[in-house]
Amino acid sequence: MLNFFGVSWSASTVTELLDLNSAGNDRFVSVRLICSSSTFLRLIEDLERNQASVQFWKRQIHSVFVYAGNDSEALQKLVQRLSGNDRAGLQKINNGNVGDVAVSNHLDEFCGVMAGVRTTASKCVGDAEFTLNAPEGNAISIMSVNDGAIFSRFEYNRVAVLLSTSKEIIDIDAELTSQNFDIREHFLRAVPLVLYIKWAFAETCWSAPQTNACLVIDDPVLKHRHGFVDFQELLSLMKQHRFSTNIAFIPWNWRRSAPEIVQLFRQNPEKYSLSVHGCDHTRAEFGTSDRQRLYWKACQALERMNAHQSVTGIRHDRVMVFPQGIFSEAAMNVLKRTDLIAAVNNDVISAGPSRRAVSLGELWDIAIMGYGFPLLTRRYPWEGIENFAFDALLGKPAIIIIHHDYCSDGCARLMQFIDRLNSLKYPPTWRSLGEVVRRSYRQRERSASQVEIEMYAAELRLDNRSGQPRSFSIRRREDEPAVIREISDGSKPLEWNFANGYISFEVGLSAGESKVVQVRYHFLGRDGRDGDALGYKFRAMLRRYLCEIRDNYVTTAKLRVANRLGHRDQQSEALTR
Structure with a gap:
């Protein structure tokens, strides 16, 4: 966990920690501690037997994060010691009668974007057996369930102690067992420690400068209405509720955009954008291992999007959204050798017989x-x-995915969600999908004039919002440095180095200046097998028209009937009451 956030650390026993004081070692200034309740109880017992150690504690310990561990007796004693109240203790959580886990709405500096967030306790209370009950102590509740604290702040000898009743800390090196991570199932094992690290190491750990967001709607043809999506009505909602929308556009449809909708998109580029949604949107078209076929489809998709841009004047974001979420490792390697800058997807585990394992830490990362x-x-x-x-x-962007049927209630559910997202303590900044991707990076400041950046997409937008020139030291993970064609800042090529799996280079920005850094790769060679058979073309065309009929008539009819029946049931229930 500490490695993930870029925090340097070392492990030590209680004796080794206290020996630092007896050795007169002052280089360990402002130490942060992470330990179990039994270890911390032993530490404070040893401290109280030695006044010199107490002074060392006050002078050099910044704060402590304590998780419960498996020793409930030690946890009970620790709560009483920290609260200064012998009546303070633990209350067993009744798994059959739990409400929501709630994060405090009054500790913005510590809780950040999580302030005021609630989640269903039934999915995560298994991580903790007890709540804390310290009515007259110095405890401040940070997270609670059923009016009992499960994460609290105490003060011990002028040092902040953050105590979680979770028995363990999440292992982010563990292999992901589903296609995405659900914090609701790991809330108590993950959130308290991440909040602590972001607070305790705020000046040195990796962080994102801001959260960016975009709504993505898969599949629509640019006509007045696609299923339940009316582009004019959606624009009005975007202006009213403050959000932006990207259409994951199927390149096969490049000649089918309606002039009035084209004009709508061109007049509102800050609200509407397009991305690349496959090529023909056939089943698993990017799930094969045939590299030449994949490269042909990727190039054909970009050629069609470029043709659409030439005809309509609508610029597209060079971001791939995989049809049905299916992709192979070969597809990812091939996309790297095109003009695309990143892929965005629901699923993160590739298709194929030998799927690559993905760890929680990889998924927690920005990309x-x-x-x-x-x-x-x-x-x-x-x-x-x-x-x-x-x-x-964690620093990840908020990219929301829906299909047209999610708007079957006049977008009521969607607007409710957007409003909740915009009501977070630190709401996101809404942008086009391409800008969200370019601005997805993490940073840490070395000094007022030097910033370290970790880059992810093949393009990075840097802004120097300070009032002085700044130097940006940029690094990016790379497994094939030999295929890099050029790295530039939009005006000139940049010199770069490769070491330990990373490329690195420097970019300087004047006060208020902005630049887009680009990493370009050599294109793949083609073997002359480009093109689709006539039968494939016919099936692709048939699929596109049938899908459009399904979205515009079949699905809409079914959902309208279902909504009417649901409305009648609600009216009947109200009359019965």
């Missing part, structure tokens, strides 16, 4: 880089505001 081409994640609204808030805490 998954293990495939050789950056993969950013997106989520459905029904995954809960708590998942989007936790992603923001």
Whole structure:
């Protein structure tokens, strides 16, 4: 966990820690401690037997994070010691009668974007057996369930002690067992420690300068209406509720955009944008291992998008959204050798017989880089505001995915979700999908004039918002440095180095200046097998028209009937009451 956030650390026993004082070692200034309740109880017992150690504690310990561990007796004693109240103790959580886990709404500096967030306790209370009950002590509740604290702040000899009743800390080196991470199932094992690290190491750990967001709607043709999506009505909602929308556009449809909708998009580029949604949107078209076929489809998709841009004047974001979320490792390697800058997807585990394992730490990162081409994640609204808030805490962008049928209630559910997202303590900045991707990076300041950057997409937008020139030291993970064609800052090529799996280079910006850094790769050679058979072309065309009929007539009719029946049931229930 500490490595993930770029925090240097070392392990020591209680004796070794206290020996630092007896050795007169003053280089360990402002130490942070992370330990179990039994270890911390032993530490404070040893401290209280030696006044010199207490002075060392006050002078050099910044704060402590304590997790419960498996020793409930030690946890009980520790709570009483920290609260200064012998009546303070633990209360067993009744798993059959739990409400929500709630994060405090009054500790913005510590809780950040998670302040005020709630989640269903039944999914995560198994991580903790007890709540804290310290009515007259010095405890401040940070997270609670059923009016009992499960994460609290105490003060011991002028040092902040953050105590979580979770029995363990999440292992982010563990392999992901599903296609995405759900914080609702790991809330108590993950959120308290991440909040602590972001607070305790605020000046030195990796962080994102801001959270960016974009709504992505898959599949629509640019006509007046696609299924339940009316582009004019959606524009009005975007202006009213303050958000932006990207259409994951199927390149096959490049000649089918309606002039009035083209004009709508051109007049509102800050609200509407397009990305690349496959090529023909056939089943698993990017799930094959045939590199030449994949490269042909990727190039054909970009050629069609360029043709659409030439005809309509609508610029597109060079971001791939995989049809049905299916992609192979070969596809990721091939996309790297095109003009695309990143992929955005719901699923993060590749298709194929030998799937690459993905760790929680890789998924927590701003983009998954293990495939050789950056993969950013997106989520459905029904995954809960708590998942989007936790992603923001990690520095990830908020990319929301829906299909047209999610708007079957006149976009009421969607607007409710957007309003909740915009009501977070630190709401996101809404941008086009391309700008969200370019601005997805993390940083840490070395000094007022030097910033260290970790880059993910093949393009990075840097802004110097300070009042003085700044130097940006940029690094980016790379597994094939030999295929890099050029790295530039938009005006000139940049010199770069490669070491230990990273490329690195420097960019200088004057006060108020902005630049886009680009990493370009050599294109793949073609073997002359480009093109599609007539039968394939016919099936692709048939699929596109049938899908459009399904979206515009079949699905809409079914959902309208279902909504009417649901409305009648609600009216009947109200009359019965």
